[in-house]
Amino acid sequence: MKKKVLELDIGDLVVYPTYGVGEIENFDTYDIDGSKQDFILINFKQDKMKLRIPREKASSSGLRKLSNKNRLSRALDVLAEKPSIKKDMWIKRAKEYEKNINSGDPVLIAEVVRDLHKKEDSLEQQSYSERQIYLTALNRLSNEYAAVQNLEKKMAKNKLEELLNQ
Numbered sequence: 001m002k003k004k005v006l007e008l009d010i011g012d013l014v015v016y017p018t019y020g021v022g023e024i025e026n027f028d029t030y031d032i033d034g035s036k037q038d039f040i041l042i043n044f045k046q047d048k049m050k051l052r053i054p055r056e057k058a059s060s061s062g063l064r065k066l067s068n069k070n071r072l073s074r075a076l077d078v079l080a081e082k083p084s085i086k087k088d089m090w091i092k093r094a095k096e097y098e099k100n101i102n103s104g105d106p107v108l109i110a111e112v113v114r115d116l117h118k119k120e121d122s123l124e125q126q127s128y129s130e131r132q133i134y135l136t137a138l139n140r141l142s143n144e145y146a147a148v149q150n151l152e153k154k155m156a157k158n159k160l161e162e163l164l165n166q
Helices: 069-080 090-103 106-116 128-149 153-164
Strands: 013-016 020-032 035-044 049-054
Touching: 013 035, 020 049, 020 128, 069 106, 069 128, 069 153, 090 106, 090 128, 106 128, 106 153, 128 153
Parallel strands: none
Antiparallel strands: 013 020, 020 035, 035 049
16 A cells, blocks of 8 residues: 655645644654654644654644645535534533544534534523633634635634624
């Protein structure tokens, strides 16, 4: 089975599932236990964090290029759908939401945002943990939306919230 190789250049925007949108900052080689290994250095400016991953494990780690506009428009369509009401215990739902967020898939992240969003006129209140998961998902989705649409992050977040409040 042939490994899928990501064609990446310095300056490319990529998505790492557990951290969101980052920028390829550098490629470097290190001598580890007598063998040379190539690494990708990714800068996540919004989190003030850098991540170095082995180049040969880039695809299997879930690293991917930004979504295309079609995939992102599918995620936006999900935001306009009716929320899915789940009756499971919160801890089970929270684990599922975290799994969807960490998948890095914008459509799954949009489902979390949609399901946890409370309209401003809603009488229902969110728990602290619901709010934290919602904000994490919203930030991940709005960061990728901003990068794909070439918008400021705040403007992208506002557009997503407008879609949710319709």
